[in-house]
Amino acid sequence: MRVESARVAIVSGGGCVGSVPKSGYLAIKGYISTMIRSKEWPPGHLLPTETELAAQFDCARATVNRALGELAEEQIIDRRRKAGSRVRDGRERMANLKIQFPCREIEAMGKDHRYVSLKREMCALPMLLQNIGETRLEDQCLRTEGVHYASETPFQFERSWFRRNAFPELFQEGGKVKAPCITLLEKNPFYHGSLCVSASKANHIEARHLGIKVGEPLINKEYILTDGLEGTPVAVMQIRYKPDYSISCIF
Amino acid sequence: MRVESARVAIVSGGGCVGSVPKSGYLAIKGYISTMIRSKEWPPGHLLPTETELAAQFDCARATVNRALGELAEEQIIDRRRKAGSRVRDGRERMANLKIQFPCREIEAMGKDHRYVSLKREMCALPMLLQNIGETRLEDQCLRTEGVHYASETPFQFERSWFRRNAFPELFQEGGKVKAPCITLLEKNPFYHGSLCVSASKANHIEARHLGIKVGEPLINKEYILTDGLEGTPVAVMQIRYKPDYSISCIF
DNA sequence: AAGTGGTCTAGACCACTTA
DNA sequence: AAGTGGTCTAGACCACTTA
Numbered sequence: 001m002r003v004e005s006a007r008v009a010i011v012s013g014g015g016c017v018g019s020v021p022k023s024g025y026l027a028i029k030g031y032i033s034t035m036i037r038s039k040e041w042p043p044g045h046l047l048p049t050e051t052e053l054a055a056q057f058d059c060a061r062a063t064v065n066r067a068l069g070e071l072a073e074e075q076i077i078d079r080r081r082k083a084g085s086r087v088r089d090g091r092e093r094m095a096n097l098k099i100q101f102p103c104r105e106i107e108a109m110g111k112d113h114r115y116v117s118l119k120r121e122m123c124a125l126p127m128l129l130q131n132i133g134e135t136r137l138e139d140q141c142l143r144t145e146g147v148h149y150a151s152e153t154p155f156q157f158e159r160s161w162f163r164r165n166a167f168p169e170l171f172q173e174g175g176k177v178k179a180p181c182i183t184l185l186e187k188n189p190f191y192h193g194s195l196c197v198s199a200s201k202a203n204h205i206e207a208r209h210l211g212i213k214v215g216e217p218l219i220n221k222e223y224i225l226t227d228g229l230e231g232t233p234v235a236v237m238q239i240r241y242k243p244d245y246s247i248s249c250i251f
Numbered sequence: 252m253r254v255e256s257a258r259v260a261i262v263s264g265g266g267c268v269g270s271v272p273k274s275g276y277l278a279i280k281g282y283i284s285t286m287i288r289s290k291e292w293p294p295g296h297l298l299p300t301e302t303e304l305a306a307q308f309d310c311a312r313a314t315v316n317r318a319l320g321e322l323a324e325e326q327i328i329d330r331r332r333k334a335g336s337r338v339r340d341g342r343e344r345m346a347n348l349k350i351q352f353p354c355r356e357i358e359a360m361g362k363d364h365r366y367v368s369l370k371r372e373m374c375a376l377p378m379l380l381q382n383i384g385e386t387r388l389e390d391q392c393l394r395t396e397g398v399h400y401a402s403e404t405p406f407q408f409e410r411s412w413f414r415r416n417a418f419p420e421l422f423q424e425g426g427k428v429k430a431p432c433i434t435l436l437e438k439n440p441f442y443h444g445s446l447c448v449s450a451s452k453a454n455h456i457e458a459r460h461l462g463i464k465v466g467e468p469l470i471n472k473e474y475i476l477t478d479g480l481e482g483t484p485v486a487v488m489q490i491r492y493k494p495d496y497s498i499s500c501i502f
Numbered sequence: 503a504a505g506t507g508g509t510c511t512a513g514a515c516c517a518c519t520t521a
Numbered sequence: 522a523a524g525t526g527g528t529c530t531a532g533a534c535c536a537c538t539t540a
Contacts, residue, residue, distance in 0.1 A: 024529070037441050049506065060530045065507075076441070081507045082538040090440030092359075093350035099502050104342045189341030190288050190327070198497035199450040199468040217450040217468035246449035251350045275510065300525065311511045316526075332526045333519040 024059050028067035031057075036076060036087050043089040047077065095251035099195060101181040101223075102148045102156045102239055111150040115179035118209070119145040126161050128224060129233045140164040142171060144180055147209045157206050157240040166227065166234035184225070184235065193225040193233075197247065200240070210242050217243045275310050279318035282308075287327060287338050294340040298328065346502035350446060352432040352474075353399045353407045353490055362401040366430035369460070370396040377412050379475060379487045391415040393422060395431055398460045408457050408491040417478065417485035435476070435486065444476040444484075448498065451491070461493050468494045 035041045048056065053064040072079045075094060079085045106113040123143045141161050148156040160180050162170050170183055184191070198220045207214040218240045225235040286292045299307065304315040319336055322328045326345060330336045357364040374394045392412050399407040411431050413421055421434055435442070449471045458465040469491045476486040 039439065043440055051506085060532090061507095062509095062531085063529060065509090066528090068507085079507065080538070081536070082505055082540090084506065090442075091352065091355045091436055094347045095350050095446060096345045097348040097500060099344035099346050101342065108343075185342055188288075188290065189294055189339075191341075192502060194499060194501045195346060196497050196499045197448060197470070199470045199494050201468050215466065217452050219448070219450045243450050246447050248445060248447045249348060250445045251443060302525085311513090312526095313512085313528095314510060316528090317509090319526085330526065331519070332517065333521090333524055335525065 024057070025063050025066045025070075028053060028057055028059075028064055029070060032067065032071060033076065041087050043087050045087045047085040047087070049084060093251050095249040097195075097247070097249050101185060101237075102158055103179050103181050104185070106148060106150045106155060109150060113179070114149040114152075115146055115177075115182075116149065117144065117146045117177040118205075119143070120177065123161070125163065126236065128236050129161060129163055142167070145205075146177075146179065148179065154210050155241070157209055158237060159240075160235060160237045163232075163234045166232070180235075181237070191225040191227075192231075193223055196220075196222045196224075198222070202240075206240055210240070212242055219243070219245050219247070275308070276314050276317045276321075279304060279308055279310075279315055280321060283318065283322060284327065292338050294338050296338045298336040298338070300335060344502050346500040348446075348498070348500050350474075352436060352488075353409060354430050354432050355436070357399060357401040357406060360401060364430075365400040365403075366397055366428075366433075367400065368395065368397045368428040369456075370394070371428065374412070376414065377487065380412060380414055380484050393418070396456075397428075397430065399430065405461050406492070408460055409488060410491075411486060411488045414483075414485045417483070431486075432488070442476045442478075443482075444474055447471075447473045447475075449473070453491075457491055461491070463493055470494070470496050470498070 032041075032047065036045075041047070047053075047068075050061050050064045050068065053068075054061045057064065068077065068079060068085055071077045072085070075088060075092070076090075077085050078088050100108060103113045103115070121143050123141050125139055125141050129141065141163060144158070144160050144162070146158050147154050148158060158180070162180065164171060167183065167187065169187070170180065200218050200220055202210065202212055202214055202216045202218050204214055206218065207216065210218075220241075221237075221239045223235075223237040223239075224233055225237070226232060227234050283292075283298065287296075292298070298304075298319075301312045301315045301319065304319075305312040308315065319328065319330060323330045323336070326339060326343070327341075328336050329339050351359060354364045354366070372394050374392050376390055376392050380392065392414060395409070395411050395413070397409050398405050399409060409431070413431065415422060418434065418438065420438070421431065451469050451471055453461065453463055453465055453467045453469050455465055457469065458467065461469075471492075472488075472490045474486075474488040474490075475484055476488070477483060478485050
């Protein structure tokens, strides 16, 4: 009975077609979304208080609080104590971008993943892996280059650096060399870090191994991975894609 | 007293340094995060039930439910009724990417935004703006080209298409031409849509207006905007950036 | 000082999923 | 049939912010 009255409020309030909310807090969320997206409540508009909405939907304030909390997390509204909830100006939005390491990205396309190692050498710690304020620079680094194949087609050129004391197992490998990303994921599937997307021209090595011409545009992803507990940067992965590759997301 | 016991559990449970949770549900969240990120609970591990955690932290089950609910939303754990909560294998992550229209992106850098219109012409509806299953193709389209300046430096080359019946105001403009994105944001700040990032070579027009050489790599963003209430595609914006531009996010 | 959101409690009923 | 998570209630106390 109570839920029914909320549903009626939605349909009459905004004409939200085809989305029947299953439960109370989603009904409230849908009603408010509709009011905002139909511009009945424009940016800057002050929403009713939680208490008022609870009365309007004949539900507990906690239910309203959940609905408004999710809308705030989705950056549709701004909430401040005493000041109330306001419709945001929607000029900045967030989209969800999927983060996938090379091996996983190829598997997700339904293709076989194969890694061909081109280079493995020790080097000094690059700037990107140096902690801010860090004085001990004695730590060594493994620099790798290799190509990831998606079912016999070269798909990604990878150039990476791994801090030695974070990945001792990478320095003990003999025989067939595994893709570095596989070792990473086996070690810790919950890395945090940053991703930077840019464009560059293919140099001779990249062009040869990706099967394109020198100077063709490449899309680059550069991951900087940090250790989950301490936040120390432990690895840099630079991944280059042929120009037919693109990155998509919805918002 | 109750909160205190939860805090003790965190510190002893995982050695989470420097992050003192302010309230109960964050304490529980922090404890579980630490157990997972320290690999004490590996991927696939079955978490205690909500009831067990509520007893352990001496709090209500709703408090545990909030903590677990947020961890599920962050894709750290998977939750299923009767089956319980399990640690996810972390091979796919999500990062938040900021969506900013050209004018807003330049303002956010603290620079002045100026738009120079290069072309405005009518054309047929491009494929990208055709609704799936749509039969009425009589709708016309405005095609624009222009450059966005960030304090006198050309920053973005924009090529866009706007469905006429969605943006009648764009077709009535006289005098100085506003940047299309400004008209869009004034009309509706809450567009949904998709973003596709790719790379290409600068052609003559793009190179001349961005002040770079023909053939230099560009980063492209292509937005397809849909109407908030009906989901119809109403505009396509192709934005090209010089190769010194990059897109960053954290995860 | 007063209003508003943030969080928590103790209990409830239900939905879903597995055994 | 039984266990688990999903959601809701009615009430409470507190934190923050504005007037």
